[in-house]
Amino acid sequence: MDDYKATVTAVPESLRKATTYLQSQVRDDGHWCAEVKSNTTVTSEYITLLYALNLPVPDGPEPWISWIVSEQKFDGSWGPAPDIPGDISETVEAYFALKILGLDPENQVMRKAKSWILVNGGVARVRIFTRIYLACFGLFPWSSIPELPPEFIFMPVAAPCSIYYMASWARATVVPLLLISHHRPVFALPNGRNENNTYLDEIWCDRGINKNVPYTTSLWTMAWQLDVTSVACTVVDKALRYANGMRSTPWRLAARRRCLEWILERQEEDGGWAGIFPPMHGGVLALYLEGHYSTDPKSPFQRGIAGLEGFIWTDDRGKRMQACVSPVWDTILSSIGLLDAGLPGDNEYIVRSNAWLLARQDKDHGAQSPGDWRALNPNLIPGAISFEYFNKWTPDVDDTAALILAFVKKEPSSIDSDSVVRAIQWILGMQNADGGWGAFDRENNKLFFNQIPFSDMESMCDPSTADVTGRVxxxxxxxMEKHSKISRSFEKFLLTQSIRDAMKESANRGIDYLFREQEQSGSWYGRWGSNYLYGTSNVLCGLSNAHFIDNSRAGLINESIKRGVDWLVNVQNTDGGWGECLETYARPTLAGQGKSTASQTGWALMGVLTLLAVTDITVRRGVQYLLSTQREDGAWIEREFTGVGFPNHFYLGYVYYPHYFAMMGLGRYASLCGLKVFEDVPG
Known part of the structure; x- marks a missing residue:
């Protein structure tokens, strides 16, 4: 018991230090935004794009070389995350970018990279996206890339293969690629312009003698495996190739024009598209190829370049490109972290951050509000928020659900505010038929898209996920909890009985979905955070609140919670923390295994606190791990990536994750212990 008392005594000071640190990081207008770390691919692709367009590299080559080199692994490769083995596509792209930037091929960095590339199959082994980027310089034949006819844009919304059945990130990337594929550009390199350029022949295993590398397995193999969908997609692709990609059809010009219109109307205020790098890269290149190059700063082309520049991050390691920026996400979660730590809702940092968020919620545009989610949901009233500074076309369910949490934790009466009610109604309208929620769209589950020749990352769709559903x-x-406590003298609720009934029915369908998704181990898969620790935490936090919605299912819910908590208890590390490696996406048997991190320990601690007492040894050890790993300045820092872009392919390191998730875990522990962390602290 003395150990318990010592732990409890240490928590308030830890939370106060953590709060001071987070407050020191706030931007001038009240929001938070840290770097979103990722691998070197987006930086490499940015460098080669600038070279293709004959544009200068900001601040010269050196800071870019410095950062890319610093990310190289000991074996000479570059990989998706710090502790993940090297990836052939990423390593080829990094080698190409460094060579473009002027690094001598005889430099040790380049020689090690070359050796690793050749041992691992050479350029011939790269994925489709890398093939496309290389083909733009004559380094890979366009004949070895799937056909992407612009006429695809004309597919009606009702058609199963409409672009609106692709995930938002895929859709925004594919439309520019339709134009790039039409033009099949070949840009000059230092050794000249050539459709069979030898600039990278040293990293082809056969010195580039045969670059016509198939991008699919043979039809016979697919047929033998009874893979009907892949056979059909491959047959269509071969027919398109036989017809020269339909380039001679009378409607090609109209298709190109419609693609261009689609791109231009979705360009955001900052010049970008969809708030992520791939559509921005493709959008700029598509505009250039369609004759929209301009030196006018207000032109779509120059605005696109400026949008990309807004993603650049610079520090003492050099310069790099971010895959996205996370101001809304960071601000919502920082606000929740501060509130969970015990900071009152009227604290100036909470007030300012909530005001900043409120200004970014989509609730002022009425029926004409933009958004690709409208294609399959045209009558839904807007009320969502996006992850980034500028992304009005693709708001998401996860941010919007988290926004509700931040607003209601700050001020319980906000449940009857226009902001919260609009957010609830939008989320209700985004629920899938299976009861779950995806991230950006409704019913975005045509998984055959993952089998088309173009899709070798298997991330073309946005179906329901347990982690998003749990947060909802x-x-x-x-x-519903706060509503039950509001004075009944209120008669004119915006949160009407019909909305509350809809929430109950919707939540019960969501809970049924979560029951079905629970693994035999008791855990849940995490799509947007690594992995089963994230999914399980989100679901447990959701299910623990479910009895405020419908207490009639308490038995089933409690049983599900117990199985999830038991799994978390069983995978706790000997140091008291929790960790899970990214390899679990390829090898689920590794679920819950990995080096302890503050972010994952924060998730797990929130999860176990839905059932276990604060005196439980599992809880105490988790709290002690966070206390022992906090820095003197109050921060938690980790090098591991615990965010996920595309499982098995692209991971993210959110710099604030270890901090605000640790605060949430410790804050909820402190609350259950009855601690008043800021009772005697001014501000």
């Missing part, structure tokens, strides 16, 4: 249930539960 948590938000709905919190709203």
């Amino acid at each position: 249930i948590e938000a709905f539960g919190l709203v």
Whole structure:
């Protein structure tokens, strides 16, 4: 018991230090935004794009070389995350970018990279996206890339293969690629312009003698495997190739024009598209190829370049490109972290951050509000928020559910505000038929897209996921809890009985979905965070709030919670923390295994606190791990990536994750212990 008392005594000071640190990081207008770390691919692709367009590299080559070189692994490769083995596509792209930037091929960095590339199959082994980037310089034949006819844009929304059944990130990337594929550009390199350029022949295993590398397995193999969808997609691709990609059709010009219109109307205020690098890279290149190059700063082309520049991050390691920026996400979660730590809702940092968020919620445009989610959901009233500074076309469910949590934790009466009610109604309208929620779209589950020749990352769709669904249930539960405590003298609720009934029905369908998704181990898969620790935490936080929605299912819910908590208890590390390696996406048997991190320990601690007492040894050890790993300045820092872009392919390191998730875990522990962290602290 003395150990318990010592732990409890240490928590308030830890939370106060953590709060001071987070407050020191706030931007002038009240929001938070840290670097979103990723691998070197987006930086490499940015460098080669600038070279293709004959544009200068900001601040010269050296800071870019410095950062790319610093990310090289000991074996000479570059990989998706710090502790993940090297990737052939990423390593080829990094080698190409460094060579473009002027690094001598005889430099040790380049020689090690070359050796690793050749041992691992050479350029011939790269994925489709890398093939496309190389083909733009004559380094890979366009004949070895799937056909992408611009006429695809004309597919009606009702058609199963409409672009609106692709995930938002895929859709925004594919439309520019339709134009790039039409033009099949070949840009000059230092050794000249050539459709069979030898600039990278030293990293082809056969010195580039045969670059016509198939991009699919043979039709016979697919047929033998009874893979009907892949056979059909490959047959269509071969027919398109036989017809020269339909380039001679009378409607090609109209298709190109429609693609261009689609791109231009979705360009955001900052010049970017969809808030992520791939559509921005493709959008700029498509505009250039369609004759929209301009030196006018207000032109779509120059605005696109400026949008890319807005993603550049610079520090003492050099310069790099971010895959995205996370101001809304960081601000919402920082606000929740501060509130969970015990900071009152009227604290100036909370007030300013909530005001900043409120200004970015999509609730002022009425029926004409933009958004690709409208294609399959035209009558839904807007009320969502996006992850980035500028991304009005693709707001998401996860941010919007988290926004509800932040607003209601700050001020319980906000459940009857226009902002919260609009967010609830939008989320209700985004629920899938299976009861779950995806991230950006409704019913975005045509998984055959993952089998087309173009898709070798298997991330073309946005179906329901347990982690997003869990957060929605948590938000709905919190709203219903606060509603039950509001004075009944209120008669004119915006949160009407019909909306509350819809929330109950929707939540029950979501809970059924979560029951079905629970693994035999008791855990849940995490799509947007690594991996089963993230999914399990989100679901447990949701299910623990579910009894405020419908207490009639308490038995089933409690049983599901117990299985999830038991799994978390069983995978706790000997140091008291929790960790899970990214390899679990390829090898689920590794679920819950990995080096302890503050972010994952924060997730797990929130999860176990839904059932276990604060005196439980599992809880105490988790709290002690966070206390022992906090820095003197109050921060938690980790090098591991615990965010996920595309499982098995692209991972993210959110710099603030270890900090605000640790605060949430410790804050909820402190609350359950009855601690008043800021009772006697001014501000």
